[in-house]
Amino acid sequence: MTKLLLGNNFLEGNILAATTMKLNEDNISHKEFNQSFSLVTAKPNCTDFNSLLDYLKNYRHELKSILRNYGAVVIRGYEVKTPDQFQQVGLNIFPNLQNQYPGGAPRHKVAEYVWTASELPNYLPIAGHTELSYSPSDRPTYILFFSPQVAKSGGETPVIDMKSVLLDLPEQLQQKFSHTNLVTKFYWVSIQKKLFDVRLWQWPWFRYAKSWKAVFNTQNKGLVEAKCRDSGRQTEWLINDNLIVSCPMQAISSHPITSETIWTGWFPWFHIWGVCIDAWFVAKFQRKFRSWLVFFILFLITFVQDRLRKN
Numbered sequence: 001m002t003k004l005l006l007g008n009n010f011l012e013g014n015i016l017a018a019t020t021m022k023l024n025e026d027n028i029s030h031k032e033f034n035q036s037f038s039l040v041t042a043k044p045n046c047t048d049f050n051s052l053l054d055y056l057k058n059y060r061h062e063l064k065s066i067l068r069n070y071g072a073v074v075i076r077g078y079e080v081k082t083p084d085q086f087q088q089v090g091l092n093i094f095p096n097l098q099n100q101y102p103g104g105a106p107r108h109k110v111a112e113y114v115w116t117a118s119e120l121p122n123y124l125p126i127a128g129h130t131e132l133s134y135s136p137s138d139r140p141t142y143i144l145f146f147s148p149q150v151a152k153s154g155g156e157t158p159v160i161d162m163k164s165v166l167l168d169l170p171e172q173l174q175q176k177f178s179h180t181n182l183v184t185k186f187y188w189v190s191i192q193k194k195l196f197d198v199r200l201w202q203w204p205w206f207r208y209a210k211s212w213k214a215v216f217n218t219q220n221k222g223l224v225e226a227k228c229r230d231s232g233r234q235t236e237w238l239i240n241d242n243l244i245v246s247c248p249m250q251a252i253s254s255h256p257i258t259s260e261t262i263w264t265g266w267f268p269w270f271h272i273w274g275v276c277i278d279a280w281f282v283a284k285f286q287r288k289f290r291s292w293l294v295f296f297i298l299f300l301i302t303f304v305q306d307r308l309r310k311n
Contacts, residue, residue: 042077129265
């Protein structure tokens with residue numbers, strides 16, 4: 001499964017190998033980028049969108065080989081301006097794209113196979129993670145994304161080597177997580193509604209919670225249960241038709257292509273103190289009154305929730 005996302009602040013994890021592969025093509029240049037990526041750059045006289053489509057058509061297999069070797073490819077210099085054009089790029093590389101997004105991140109569909117990367121404000125970072133690893137059956141093999149508008153300041157889309165992240169953890173912690181299985185629980189409302197989010201700290205202070213009907217693209221409860229059952233997830237229906245979906249996952253998993261052991265990145269987010277700790281990192285980095293106040297409020301809320309849970 002492959003997914004396309006549109007946006008400036010999208011963060012994903014990848015295994016980045018060090019194998020080099022050269023392309024022989026007059027209209028592009030190819031080189032190793034930052035010792036981790038493969039960089040393909042259009043020549044000045046071949047920057048139009050059709051030139052990119054021609055390149056992808058003629059060198060699709062070579063490009064896929066580079067992706068398998070490096071884990072990531074950066075394509076620059078071509079005139080890709082709209083979600084529909086970006087969709088054509090994706091279909092030229094991977095004809096069987098995914099047209100549904102089963103995750104809970106705040107994003108909306110802008111083309112048949114394209115979603116926004118995130119609806120969060122630009123001052124809120126997205127912690128590094130491997131996409132949809134909390135739902136292994138939905139985990140994409142590749143993700144494509146592009147920026148239709150370059151940020152005037154502060155814009156960045158880091159890509160993280162999640163194998164290196166795992167190796168940076170204390171060995172004792174690595175061993176502990178390698179023998180630990182997690183169960184994630186998602187709460188889906190029956191009707192889309194506004195939720196107060198203190199992290200936004202600006203008007204409007206509300207975001208829309210996704211309904212299970214939007215997530216599973218159906219209003220049929222039986223079909224939802226069948227989809228969850230086929231992917232190893234359990235469902236629990238509440239009195240108000242809201243839904244809790246439980247899914248087993250691992251904090252450490254193997255890469256779907258290289259089979260290397262990687263850190264999924266999700267454990268801190270699913271821990272009861274995860275959001276609070278994330279807010280602390282934001283406040284420490286931004287050093288703004290707003291960020292420290294958000295952290296303090298989340299700390300109080302989490303402390304009360306944790307005490308109630310233990311009692």
